[in-house]
Amino acid sequence: MHNILTTQVHVPRTTRGVPLLLISLALSGCAVLRPRTALQVAPDHAVIVVPLQASSVARFAAEELSRHLELVTGNPVRVLQGNNSPPAGAYLFHVGACRDSTRPPLAPEEGRYEIDEVATYFYGDDRIATPDPDFRREVVAHPENCTGTLFAVYEFLDRECGVRWVAPGAAGTVAPHVQQLALRSGRHAWKPALARRELQAPALAWEILSQTQAGLPPDARVSRVDAAARGWEFQLWCRRQRLGRHEATGPSTDNVAAIDTGITPKAVGTELARLRRTAKTPPVFGFAGLATQTGLPMGRELWAFDLVAAATHAGVAGVCWEVAPDTGWPQSLACYAVARALAHPGTDFAVCEAEYCAPFGAAAFDVKQYLRYWRNHWEKKLQPAYAKVSSQGQGDWVLGLYRSLERYYSLDDFRHSVAFLHEGLTRELSPVERRRLEEFLLRHEHAEMLFLAIQNLNTAGDSAHAAEVAVATARRLSAFRHDFRRYLCDGLPSLEAQERRCGDTTGTTWAELFAAARPSRRLSGQWRMKTDPENAGMSQKWYAAGAGDIEKWDAVPSENDPPTADEQKPAPDTAPAKRPELPRCLTWYARTLVAEDVPEGEVFLVFRGVTGHAQVYLNGQLLGGNRATSETVPAVSFRVRLDPAVQKERMVQVLVVRQEPGKDGPFRPLQPPWLSVPTPQKAAGQ
Incomplete structure (x- = not known):
């Protein structure tokens, strides 16, 4: 009997090109202790066999093996279950079965496969902590379920067949095309270095997504069916990367330490030492650095990869990383690099980068x-x-x-x-x-x-x-x-x-408010403000305040005010920037207008970036606002018509805005609105 030894091979980081031998070694999760014999397997002479009483893990692993072997060879490989006899002379892939029972005990989540001249055997640590009526969901959607046999299949596809899952979905699955499988006999094993290895995309969950997109127009929203499909693709991709957790022998879910997004890899060891002084067990690092979706190229993949490598080297029990739902090119490189670092510690980043770029063929270097x-x-x-x-x-x-x-x-x-x-x-x-x-x-x-x-x-x-x-x-x-x-x-x-x-x-919502119109003038000038923490303004009719009344209110600090002597000094990038700070509470804003400043015709006040609810008054008359209904959320940008409320006989008009900021999200004080006037084409047609 031969022992199975797991090894970790470090490949020095390179800047251009990665030798194929080094890539092969870096991806290796085990050492083989006997000479390997090369053999060719024709897919049309191969059969996948699962036991009659196969577990949900083995059944799904057989499906995945069949699906990917067809992707690699272009020929379907049949799956036989139970007492069905395979054809004589067929090469057999036994899923969920070991050749003999004299093997060392399995580590948590460990997966093994053994290749010889007549068959390949896949087996592993399969334990279901959370049952599910749907056997596929039971295997894929519950990371706490141990799926060693499935991991053995994925390790085989990765090492022996060259399959890579660089991004979720069919477009992110990349495999070479061959007529026959070139296998080498031997025993192989994969087992996790971390008890918990998770990438989470909570923004894909319908409970969160439905709230997130509540303020979007209907044609911009993702349907529940599409959200479920994308969530499944992400969960399946995580399984293919051999991500999961074994809580029975690993950390508790309550032992996740939220790590500051701005941490550097060099600071990981110090942070772990600090946490260990109070934690009873090795902590799990919880990162959210890839969940900050900006829509811009960020280039954070090496930073994220190095964080995982540093955390693993420092001895954490696991890493739980929250990621953004954008899984397309090029954002998915960071997720791919993190997943590879979690499942195969010791893999070099240059290897991950080369694998990620390989699907672009001759343009990979570009x-x-x-x-x-x-x-x-x-x-x-x-x-x-x-x-x-x-x-x-x-x-x-x-x-x-x-x-x-x-x-x-x-x-x-x-x-x-x-x-x-x-x-x-x-x-x-x-x-x-x-x-x-x-x-x-x-x-x-x-x-x-x-x-x-x-x-x-x-x-x-x-x-x-x-x-x-x-x-x-x-x-x-x-x-x-x-x-x-x-x-x-x-x-x-x-x-x-x-x-x-x-x-x-x-400004996409703001721009829609200028339909058949254009911005004419911004009402910046000097605004006054008065906080209303007790909500007394309505009963005291602050909305009908006169020009003399608002002069007693406080001046609103502006970002365009001349800087003070201290603010004129250049600050390093690491120093906090000074900005006017206004209280986050119910606040009234006001300023005066001269009637002649309001153009003739249909004139609107267009507001952008309003936090919470707002109501707009002119000379005590309510013009409108962005008050939400039970089915909607307050509009961040909105407009109200101004010209009908202008009192020409009054020399000075008083504009008042009542802003009631919500409790959630960043606070943004009221920004000066724009006067909107009809475009020349519309004005000519009136």
Whole structure:
């Protein structure tokens, strides 16, 4: 009897190219102690056999083996169950069966396979902690169920057949095409180095997604059926990466320590030592660094990979990582690298990168250069400024990034990086490879449009021309999303909800309010404010305040106010940025208008980025607001008609806005609205 030894092989990190021998060694999860005999297996002379009383794990593992062998060879491989006799001379794949019982005990979740001249045997630690009436869901959707036999099949497909699951879904499954399987006899084993290895995408759960997209138009929402399909694809992808947990011998779910998103790999050991002083058992690190969906190229994959490697080396019991629902190119590289690091500690990042880029054929090097451009961008610009960006968003990193986007991204970044993808399109590619690269390019174009939309809004100021440019850019972004939603849909609803949560940061909703109209003038000037923590303003009729009354209110600090002497000093990227701080409570805002400042004709006040509920009054008359119904959420951007309430006989008009911020999401004080006037074409037709 031969013992099965698991080994971990470290491959030095390289910058270009990875030798095939090193890739093979890095992916190896075991050592074989007897000479391996090469053999050829024809798929039309092979049969998959499962026991009559096969477990749910073995049944599903047989389905997966059959499905992938057909993908590799182009020929279906039959599955026989129970007493059905296989054809004489057929090569047998026994799933859920061991050749003999004299094998060492199985470790938790361990999977083994043994190859010889007449058969291959797959077996492992199969224990169901959470039963499910659907045997496929029982195996895939419950990470606490141990599925060693399934992991043995995946390890076989990975090592022996060259199958890679670089992203969820059929498009992310990549396999070589051969007429016969080239196998080498021997015994192999895979077992986890961590008791808990999980990637979670809670935004794909219908309970969360239905709330997330409540404020989106119906045609932008994901249906419950589509959400379930995408959630299943992600769960299945996690299983194929050999992710899961064994709580019986591992950590409790209550032992997850939330780790700051801005942590560096060098700080992991220090953080673990701090946690161990109070924890009774080795903690599980909970990361949320990949859940911050921005819609922009981030380049965080090496940082995420190194975090997992550092945590594993430091001795954590597990890693639980929350990720964004966007699983398409190129965002999925970070998820793939993290999954490989969790399942195969010791794998080099260059190996993961090479595997991820291989599906692009002759353009693989160009895609790699694109990814490295943005990785350098993360390391040089974004990661060092993490604390400052978070401060600019009041602790919300995404909001802070959107608010200061032009400081960390430029149009040149997008133009320089896309040149690599255009170079890839000039190479000789198969139709499938070209389609992958074109989809990659579409996502880049979307990111560039998103950047321009945010930048144009951030820098528009009080210029009517700049506001018109921002409206046009936001409309182009909306049109692009409408035309290519099927290619962007993985994370688009969550991204659009994120933009809305951050104050309609791309202006797509705001731009719709200028239909047949244009921004004429921004009512910046000097606004006054008065907090109303006791909600006394309505009974005291603050909405009908006169010009003299609002002069007694406090002045609203503006981001455009001249900086103080301290604020004029340049601050390092790691220092928090100073911003005007306003209380998060019911607040009234007011300013005066001169009747002559209101143009003739149909005039609207257009608000953007309003937190919570708002009501707008002119001279004590309610113009409207964004009050939600029981079926809707408050609109972040909205408009009210102004001209009918203007009292021409009054020299001074008083505009009052009552804002009641919600308790959830980032707080954004009232921003000066724009006056909207009809476009010349509409005005001429009136």
